[in-house]
Amino acid sequence: MSLLTVENLTVTARVGQGGVARLAPVLRGVGLALDKGEVLGIVGESGAGKSMLGRAIAGYLPPGFSVAGGRVDFNRRNLLAITAEARRAMLGREIAFIPQEPLSALNPVRTVFSQLGEHYTHLGIPRREHRARAIEALAEVQLPDPESLLRRFPHQLSGGMCQRVLIAMAFASRPRLIVADEPTTALDVSVQARILELMAALQRRAGTAVLFITHDLRLAAGICDRLAVLYAGAVVEEGGAASVLSRPLHPYTRALELANPALSARRGLMVLPDHMPGLAALAEATGCRFAPRCPVRSHGCAEREIPLIGDDRRVACQYPERTLGITPSAPAPPHRAGTGEALLSVEGLGRRFRVGGMFRRHGVTALEDASFTLREGEFLGVVGESGSGKSTLARLIVGLDRPTTGRIILAGADVTKGDAAARQIRLANLQMVFQNPSSALNPRRRVGSIVAQALEAAHRPTVEREAVAAELMRAMGLDPALVSRLPAQLSGGQRQRVNIARALAARPRLLVADEIVSGLDVSIQAQLLALLARLRAGGIALVFISHDLAVVRHLCDRVIVMQQGRIVEQGETERVFASPQADYTRELLAAAPPDIGAPAPTRLLAIPPPAG
Amino acid sequence: MLRTLAWRAAVALPTLLVVSSLMFMALRLLPVDPAAMSLPPNATNADIAAMRHTMGLDKPLPVQYVIWLDQVLHGNFGQSIHFRRSVAGLVSNALPATIELAGSAMVIAFILGVGGGLLLFALQGRRSELALETATTLAMSLPEFLWGLLFIFVFGVALNWLPFTGRLAPNLPQPSGTGFLLIDSLRAGRLDIFWSALLHLILPASALGIAFAPPIARVLRASLLATWEQDYIRQARLRGVSETRLLLAHALRNAALPSLTMVGVQFGFLFGGSLLIEVIFADPGIGNLMVDAVRNADLPVIQAVGLTYCVVVLVINAVVDALYMVLDPRLRRA
Numbered sequence: 001m002s003l004l005t006v007e008n009l010t011v012t013a014r015v016g017q018g019g020v021a022r023l024a025p026v027l028r029g030v031g032l033a034l035d036k037g038e039v040l041g042i043v044g045e046s047g048a049g050k051s052m053l054g055r056a057i058a059g060y061l062p063p064g065f066s067v068a069g070g071r072v073d074f075n076r077r078n079l080l081a082i083t084a085e086a087r088r089a090m091l092g093r094e095i096a097f098i099p100q101e102p103l104s105a106l107n108p109v110r111t112v113f114s115q116l117g118e119h120y121t122h123l124g125i126p127r128r129e130h131r132a133r134a135i136e137a138l139a140e141v142q143l144p145d146p147e148s149l150l151r152r153f154p155h156q157l158s159g160g161m162c163q164r165v166l167i168a169m170a171f172a173s174r175p176r177l178i179v180a181d182e183p184t185t186a187l188d189v190s191v192q193a194r195i196l197e198l199m200a201a202l203q204r205r206a207g208t209a210v211l212f213i214t215h216d217l218r219l220a221a222g223i224c225d226r227l228a229v230l231y232a233g234a235v236v237e238e239g240g241a242a243s244v245l246s247r248p249l250h251p252y253t254r255a256l257e258l259a260n261p262a263l264s265a266r267r268g269l270m271v272l273p274d275h276m277p278g279l280a281a282l283a284e285a286t287g288c289r290f291a292p293r294c295p296v297r298s299h300g301c302a303e304r305e306i307p308l309i310g311d312d313r314r315v316a317c318q319y320p321e322r323t324l325g326i327t328p329s330a331p332a333p334p335h336r337a338g339t340g341e342a343l344l345s346v347e348g349l350g351r352r353f354r355v356g357g358m359f360r361r362h363g364v365t366a367l368e369d370a371s372f373t374l375r376e377g378e379f380l381g382v383v384g385e386s387g388s389g390k391s392t393l394a395r396l397i398v399g400l401d402r403p404t405t406g407r408i409i410l411a412g413a414d415v416t417k418g419d420a421a422a423r424q425i426r427l428a429n430l431q432m433v434f435q436n437p438s439s440a441l442n443p444r445r446r447v448g449s450i451v452a453q454a455l456e457a458a459h460r461p462t463v464e465r466e467a468v469a470a471e472l473m474r475a476m477g478l479d480p481a482l483v484s485r486l487p488a489q490l491s492g493g494q495r496q497r498v499n500i501a502r503a504l505a506a507r508p509r510l511l512v513a514d515e516i517v518s519g520l521d522v523s524i525q526a527q528l529l530a531l532l533a534r535l536r537a538g539g540i541a542l543v544f545i546s547h548d549l550a551v552v553r554h555l556c557d558r559v560i561v562m563q564q565g566r567i568v569e570q571g572e573t574e575r576v577f578a579s580p581q582a583d584y585t586r587e588l589l590a591a592a593p594p595d596i597g598a599p600a601p602t603r604l605l606a607i608p609p610p611a612g
Numbered sequence: 613m614l615r616t617l618a619w620r621a622a623v624a625l626p627t628l629l630v631v632s633s634l635m636f637m638a639l640r641l642l643p644v645d646p647a648a649m650s651l652p653p654n655a656t657n658a659d660i661a662a663m664r665h666t667m668g669l670d671k672p673l674p675v676q677y678v679i680w681l682d683q684v685l686h687g688n689f690g691q692s693i694h695f696r697r698s699v700a701g702l703v704s705n706a707l708p709a710t711i712e713l714a715g716s717a718m719v720i721a722f723i724l725g726v727g728g729g730l731l732l733f734a735l736q737g738r739r740s741e742l743a744l745e746t747a748t749t750l751a752m753s754l755p756e757f758l759w760g761l762l763f764i765f766v767f768g769v770a771l772n773w774l775p776f777t778g779r780l781a782p783n784l785p786q787p788s789g790t791g792f793l794l795i796d797s798l799r800a801g802r803l804d805i806f807w808s809a810l811l812h813l814i815l816p817a818s819a820l821g822i823a824f825a826p827p828i829a830r831v832l833r834a835s836l837l838a839t840w841e842q843d844y845i846r847q848a849r850l851r852g853v854s855e856t857r858l859l860l861a862h863a864l865r866n867a868a869l870p871s872l873t874m875v876g877v878q879f880g881f882l883f884g885g886s887l888l889i890e891v892i893f894a895d896p897g898i899g900n901l902m903v904d905a906v907r908n909a910d911l912p913v914i915q916a917v918g919l920t921y922c923v924v925v926l927v928i929n930a931v932v933d934a935l936y937m938v939l940d941p942r943l944r945r946a
Binding site: 058060087088089090091092093096097099101104105106107108109110118119122153155166169 | 842843844846847848849850851852853854861862865866939940941942
């Protein structure tokens with residue numbers, strides 16, 4: 001008997017208002033089994049229903065969502081039928097959760113000790129033992145100086161440290177099951193590797209079963225025993241992790257794998273059209289939900305419900321044999337470094353911040369002695385972990401901030417000072433694309449007016465603005481009819497395209513993009529990478545800031561590696577990735593999730609012990 | 613924390629300076645002549661001119677201000693023209709009564725506000741929420757003096773439950789000491805006086821406090837609703853923390869900050885609102901002193917009372933800042 005069995009679970013959400021409310025199935029007939037000590041990966045993009053599965057197990061669905069059918073049995077009890085009391089007693093004790101955003105998952109006004117203590121009280125541990133238990137638990141998750149850590153507040157810890165505290169809490173009761181919902185998504189790549197290593201060690205020691213929810217197929221490959229791939233609320237493929245990855249049977253699994261740029265070599269990407277159906281579309285959908293995007297679909301796929309069939313290896317596709325025939329639809333962008341004229345030169349750039357109150361002020365160096373040259377039409381990747389100075393560099397280049405030392409030469413003119421003349425030169429030559437399109441786009445303006453904003457400042461007539469907006473929308477692969485929508489009415493991927501379109505409206509020669517694909521799903525990321533690769537043909541130059549090494553390798557001609565405000569290595573992308581010179585570059589490469597099919601990540605151990 | 617408070621104090625000084633000079637100028641523009649007022653009605657113009665000279669009223673306005681300021685800095689607020697007593701003495705006699713009243717009113721507003729906010733939050737979506745909403749709107753829309761009159765009529769006259777004039781029963785002696793009856797009576801060991809003072813406070817403090825509770829309740833409910841969506845609430849729930857504990861031990865303190873700002877802003881209004889309440893309840897506080905002073909164009913008293921209001925508001929602001937740091941560790945600098 002399995003520890004956790006999910007049978008035919010259906011969860012619906014109410015969509016629409018009033019009399020026309022409909023029920024959309026966010027989970028549809030999901031069946032899974034998890035044995036004691038097993039790690040099951042739930043892989044899918046946002047909206048696939050993977051987090052909803054975790055919430056259904058916890059018994060806390062968001063308002064408007066309800067279980068429409070099925071069973072969830074844990075340890076021979078039906079979780080859908082137990083009382084609130086029994087559920088509370090079980091949560092945190094037999095089933096524990098590790099969250100996605102460690103920094104916001106701890107109460108900001110309570111100390112680490114007070115929150116650990118509260119949990120120990122819930123577990124029935126006498127108060128006098130709390131301190132000793134807490135110190136032991138924090139030491140177990142390899143946090144330095146546990147004693148002083150207990151008195152600290154969450155904001156005084158890094159994301160990695162918070163996640164270790166939460167992991168210590170989760171394992172405090174030696175639970176039978178841990179649900180980890182994207183536990184490392186918010187963390188830097190080297191921290192991610194160490195957190196996963198720690199979780200694996202604790203999990204093996206305690207014999208805990210883990211439901212590992214993630215959007216990252218590559219990450220899941222490294223740590224899961226079995227994988228279940230979710231699409232539009234249903235499991236489309238399930239089986240042993242190695243088998244699913246080496247021989248995917250469902251076209252979506254294959255497409256997911258091919259949508260990810262590889263770390264070890266530049267390769268073409270699978271770019272799926274459109275996006276996964278949203279809530280409203282789910283209420284209408286019938287047949288194979290993936291059929292509209294499927295590269296190998298046939299007549300009838302969209303009409304018939306396709307069951308998940310097979311024993312140890314299950315797939316919901318009529319033509320699994322066609323899956324391996326799927327090949328990348330977009331070729332790898334060519335490399336072509338260093339031929340054009342210098343467009344942007346940065347010489348000895350530095351930025352120090354003064355922090356502290358009236359007294360005892362001190363300086364913090366965010367950027368130090370950065371020098372590089374970007375040529376016309378070149379794509380330059382800037383990689384590094386949070387706090388490495390990447391965003392400071394971007395802000396200095398676009399003039400949102402002024403350097404304390406060094407010079408910035410743009411299109412042959414010195415724009416270091418940031419005066420009115422420099423502003424004109426910047427406006428004529430560069431544009432910035434911000435990371436989060438939800439907050440970068442004015443929620444009260446229509447898409448068309450957002451896209452053509454740059455022409456407003458130049459007092460171009462309305463007809464021209466509309467024409468340019470429509471043209472840019474088409475270039476971005478967006479329906480020009482969307483111009484009359486508000487940003488909130490678009491999907492995440494569409495919003496980011498609008499965000500890029502707006503930057504392009506001014507016809508810049510240089511685009512500065514700060515983590516513009518990091519919040520997006522892989523299939524949407526692949527679409528944007530293909531889009532950026534198309535832009536390069538138009539001769540635009542790009543400064544592409546990212547923490548994702550594989551994406552940078554895929555897209556950029558040259559790369560800058562930053563650590564603690566300094567450039568530790570720069571050069572042509574292929575050279576840097578093939579034979580990294582700096583120790584830090586080697587560490588970053590080792591910590592990134594390896595490509596599918598690459599040898600197991602024993603190299604993790606080469607990383608020095610953590611500070612975060 | 614000390615550094616922030618020191619910074620506060622440094623900002624308070626220029627504020628006081630500006631307020632005092634504005635007040636000084638404004639009062640000098642009134643068509644009243646303190647010299648003439650302080651003389652008997654049969655005084656001649658020469659007498660008045662002589663008096664103006666002794667009082668320094670013939671000097672230019674800025675010079676007068678500097679003289680006044682210099683005296684104030686030495687603790688001398690001058691003589692009241694009407695009461696013929698030292699202004700400092702008058703104010704320090706009246707201030708404790710007002711602080712006691714406003715303080716109790718604030719406590720009542722705080723209890724009602726926090727309780728109401730929690731209740732509004734807990735009842736969300738139910739029919740009783742509407743009833744409570746109506747009650748808070750009603751409490752907010754009546755001005756405090758109407759509440760005062762209503763309370764006097766219902767609980768004082770009709771039901772005869774509570775006293776409604778003065779600070780003590782007439783047969784009881786006023787204990788000596790700080791002027792705060794609740795404190796002095798306890799120090800003197802006179803529980804009967806303490807009890808009488810407390811009973812006398814209930815009606816005026818409730819009348820003053822009741823109108824200030826609803827905004828606190830509403831701000832608290834709104835910030836509780838926002839806090840309830842936070843990751844740390846969800847995560848604590850997934851650890852099996854009960855809903856009551858989630859509200860009281862996790863959400864409340866995080867949601868308290870905006871309400872605290874509200875309380876700080878309101879205390880200034882509340883202190884000002886005590887004026888009418890003191891008049892209605894014959895409470896010998898700053899408010900009554902101010903009314904007498906204004907009626908008699910007693911400029912030194914008006915100035916001193918005005919300055920007192922200003923100081924109180926600044927002190928409350930500083931206290932709120934300090935409380936912010938107590939409640940939210942993120943605001944404390946290492």
